[in-house]
Amino acid sequence: MKIIICISNVPDTTTKVKFVDNNSAFDTTGVQWIINPWDELALTRALELKEDANNPVSSVTVVTVGLKTSEPTLRKALAIGADDAIRVDFQPGDAYSVATQLAEVLKNNPYDIILNGIESSDYNGSSVGGMLAELLDMSSISAVSGIKLQGEEIKVTRDIDGGKEEISITAPFVGIVQKGIAKEPRIAAMRGIMMAKKKPITVVEPVAVDSLTEIAGFELPQSKAACKIIDADNVKELVELLRDEAKAI
């Protein structure tokens, strides 16, 4: 069984978001790039599955759609433990263009479990995983918070509004994961970092694709009015303000 994780290269979650060129482009100056948090959790879970000798997992691959500048993020995934990496040499456009590039790679190169994160922490699209599944005409399960293997059967937990469902499926399928899939993201150890330098990154040429959407510009949210501080000995006053001023309770 082969597992592949689609990795989105995103700004560190503490990045101060700024725009340039008349608010038309994200300012990447000084930005640290990381593996999208959910993709990192998906990778962690895939490695756990592979390490369990009861599971028939033979390899864990990572793939990203991005220019050469995204390679350090792939190296990081290799250092964490992925066996090999693929990079489609394409400047990510909208979700559809990214999903199309991924679908091309996967059509020529079958994997059993294809994992995506629930969203990229930059554009919050929540789109690529589902699009990829439809492009491959494969089943998909979204909001996945658990994956277990039982021989050929894959048991997937998904969160629904107000509960959880356990789903049985066989490969191949696309899993779109969220928190809970792994407890904490795995961190690269020194040995892993050394080994990652020798692991292969295959670079794939992109296919031509049109985007379905575009961004016409950005705006920063309006800043908030100052916080009203109430004395700790006067909790009742706060509750009254919530009732009478905010009309929130």
Place this chain on the structure above:
Amino acid sequence: MSVLVYTENWDGRFKKLSNELVSYGSKLAEMLNTSTTVLSIGKVDEAELKSLGKYGADKIITVTDEKLATLDNRAYTAVIAQVVEKEKSGIVLLSNNNTGKAIAPRLSVKLKAGIASGITAVPEKTSPFTAAKKVFSGKAFAKFVIKTDIKILTLAQNSYEIVEKTGQAAIESFSPSVSNDLIRTKVINVEKQTGKVLLTDAEIVVSGGRGMKSPDNWGKIEELADLLGGATACSRPVSDEGWRPHEEHTGQTGKIIAPNLYIAFGISGAIQHLAGVSSSKFIVAVNTDKDAPIFEAADYGIVGDALQVLPKFVDAVKELKSL
């Protein structure tokens, strides 16, 4: 060129989220000078279906095929696409909840329709179709332009005001063709949370962070949430520690919520936490550190010990509620 709204049901009932979707869909239809059709999949009785007319649905299409009893993303996508074709819909609107996120992108490919996800307001322009969407986990907005003829939107929960109308909806049933080999998922077990207000639905959310010190101190958080008819939440380290279940974790990597009131006890207000709660209408913070970043996001605050403030808060609510 109708507007098609898809809403799921919860054991045969719609909820506030459905009414928000229909209200929004009906507003869009008004802007585009067309009608609003709602699609419901699953068993819902006639009175419940009709109730959506109150929010502007002109027509309700109901699909009750047994094969669709559980959500299979591929099959649901195929069914919705058939309805889009039949109704000649120009816009498909879904919720930005787990179900909508599961289906909308598939539908986007199937219909070759661009998608704007997690939108919070009516489009700024309909030509070119431009809608504001949150990006960078709420740190900015992007003006999203959809270039295709058919457009798919997912609406963020609790972001659009329900509008009541006087319309009557016509009900029509539809039998889609659902081939058996489409469905490869099998739901083998369902675990439902009963009786509790869902975090994503809640108007009031009472939340605790590491400043609560121990899971044993959550009794008062739960009591306050119950008193206010709200739900409980927590910061990520609290759920990582196993003090609270992971479903309660709000923030960038957890749930993104937009209640009317969010009360944070002992939460520092890290940027990743705020990403999940900054759309709340009012935020209240209780923290011992007057410089904690949560106070920058809060509307009301108390600098003090959460463990001492909480019981007083509970008492004050009890007192004011009995007035």
